[in-house]
Amino acid sequence: xxxxVSTIRSSAATELGGDGWAPDWAxxxxxxxxxxxxxxxxxxxxxxxVGGLAAAALVLTLPGIGLGGRLKDLxxxxxxPGFELRAILYxxxxxxxxYVSLRxxxxxxxxxxxSGRVVRPFVPRRPVEPLRVDWRLNPxxxxxxxSARIVRAxxxxxxxxQLCAPCGDGAHGVIRLRRRGLSAIFGRGALVVAQTSSGVAxxxxxxxxxxxxxG
Amino acid sequence: MAPFKRPGAxxxxxxxxxxxxxxxxxxxAAAILxxxxxxxxxxxxxxxxxxxxxxxxRGEGPLDAWLWRVVVNTALAELRRPAAVVEGRSExxxxxxxxxDDVRAAIQSLPERQRLVLFLRYxxxxxxxxxxxxxxxxxxxxxxxxxxxxxxxxxxxxxxHT
Numbered sequence: 001x002x003x004x005v006s007t008i009r010s011s012a013a014t015e016l017g018g019d020g021w022a023p024d025w026a027x028x029x030x031x032x033x034x035x036x037x038x039x040x041x042x043x044x045x046x047x048x049x050v051g052g053l054a055a056a057a058l059v060l061t062l063p064g065i066g067l068g069g070r071l072k073d074l075x076x077x078x079x080x081p082g083f084e085l086r087a088i089l090y091x092x093x094x095x096x097x098x099y100v101s102l103r104x105x106x107x108x109x110x111x112x113x114x115s116g117r118v119v120r121p122f123v124p125r126r127p128v129e130p131l132r133v134d135w136r137l138n139p140x141x142x143x144x145x146x147s148a149r150i151v152r153a154x155x156x157x158x159x160x161x162q163l164c165a166p167c168g169d170g171a172h173g174v175i176r177l178r179r180r181g182l183s184a185i186f187g188r189g190a191l192v193v194a195q196t197s198s199g200v201a202x203x204x205x206x207x208x209x210x211x212x213x214x215g
Numbered sequence: 216m217a218p219f220k221r222p223g224a225x226x227x228x229x230x231x232x233x234x235x236x237x238x239x240x241x242x243x244a245a246a247i248l249x250x251x252x253x254x255x256x257x258x259x260x261x262x263x264x265x266x267x268x269x270x271x272x273r274g275e276g277p278l279d280a281w282l283w284r285v286v287v288n289t290a291l292a293e294l295r296r297p298a299a300v301v302e303g304r305s306e307x308x309x310x311x312x313x314x315x316d317d318v319r320a321a322i323q324s325l326p327e328r329q330r331l332v333l334f335l336r337y338x339x340x341x342x343x344x345x346x347x348x349x350x351x352x353x354x355x356x357x358x359x360x361x362x363x364x365x366x367x368x369x370x371x372x373x374x375x376h377t
Contacts, residue, residue: 004365004368004369004372005337005365007318007372008318008322008333008337008368009337010318011318011319011322012242012246012337012338021237021238021241021242021255023233023234023237024259025230025233025234027259028233028259028262028263028266029263029266031259031260031263032262032263032264032266032267033267034226034266034267
């Protein structure tokens with residue numbers, strides 16, 4: 001190795017200041033928009049209903065003919081894609097004081113064409129990662145809400161998620177739910193309980209199929 | 216009958232080379248860009264491109280040569296961006312060394328191919344065939360370019376120190 005080559009190599013070593021480079025493969029995948037493959041075994045059919053999809057939630061119509069008008073409306077129409085669950089809040093006297101909406105965009109459910117009935121509600125059988133659910137409080141005009149929470153139906157002491165306390169105008173936020181919470185919500189086993197200026201109001205959380213959703 | 220091989224590289228193959236030679240990739244990118252942060256960013260972007268376009272690798276040469284090409288091209292593209300006016304400077308805060316500054320300046324004055332051949336030879340320790348694969352030139356051209364680069368740098372050093 002002659003003198004010039006040694007000099008060039010020295011220049012390289014000095015300029016680069018040694019090593020100290022730390023690879024970050026997860027960052028590479030993130031930039032490439034590639035999700036790392038899960039290492040666990042294939043999920044069961046029911047658990048496979050839990051999306052890992054980045055796309056908007058899809059609604060499949062029975063008997064599995066394919067994607068129909070509902071899907072097209074859901075994804076490409078004026079309505080925002082994604083599931084909406086809704087709990088209409090009723091006073092003990094029966095009048096409605098507003099509703100709470102919850103949205104998530106990473107799940108599949110199967111609903112019956114025509115009736116809009118949820119045929120296959122989400123019931124995960126294995127632990128799942130916490131799922132992000134966006135919620136929004138929609139009180140009727142003149143009604144103020146001081147607190148709202150989601151509890152298990154039949155056992156108001158069993159809290160699933162605290163939404164707000166106090167609750168300002170246009171209250172909204174994000175909650176993260178695991179298997180038990182999701183199971184309760186999708187199985188109509190969850191209530192929203194709200195303290196309002198009109199008293200305590202409650203409503204069962206139900207899935208709103210796109211055809212029945214207003215606005 | 217030879218087994219059917221789907222074109223394209225696998226994610227696992229790309230990851231293996233990425234981890235094995237990450238320092239070398241960054242060293243060459245840093246030599247091109249004169250900036251460690253931008254170099255690392257360029258390498259990450261290069262591999263992201265490689266992952267996205269891995270089906271474009273048709274197995275015509277070694278996979279690492281294909282990846283080197285992606286890294287070098289990405290670093291060069293970054294260098295050519297209008298905002299990327301880079302001055303040759305030392306990033307490591309080491310003491311000022313006139314002779315090495317002269318060497319760096321001499322290398323910077325080389326035509327692009329000679330400069331790249333030099334980087335790949337001395338920063339990444341690639342052999343002539345590997346450099347040829349990366350730059351898609353003949354090994355003889357690599358040798359000639361390296362020889363010309365040595366001559367230019369030597370002449371410039373003599374010119375500077377005269």
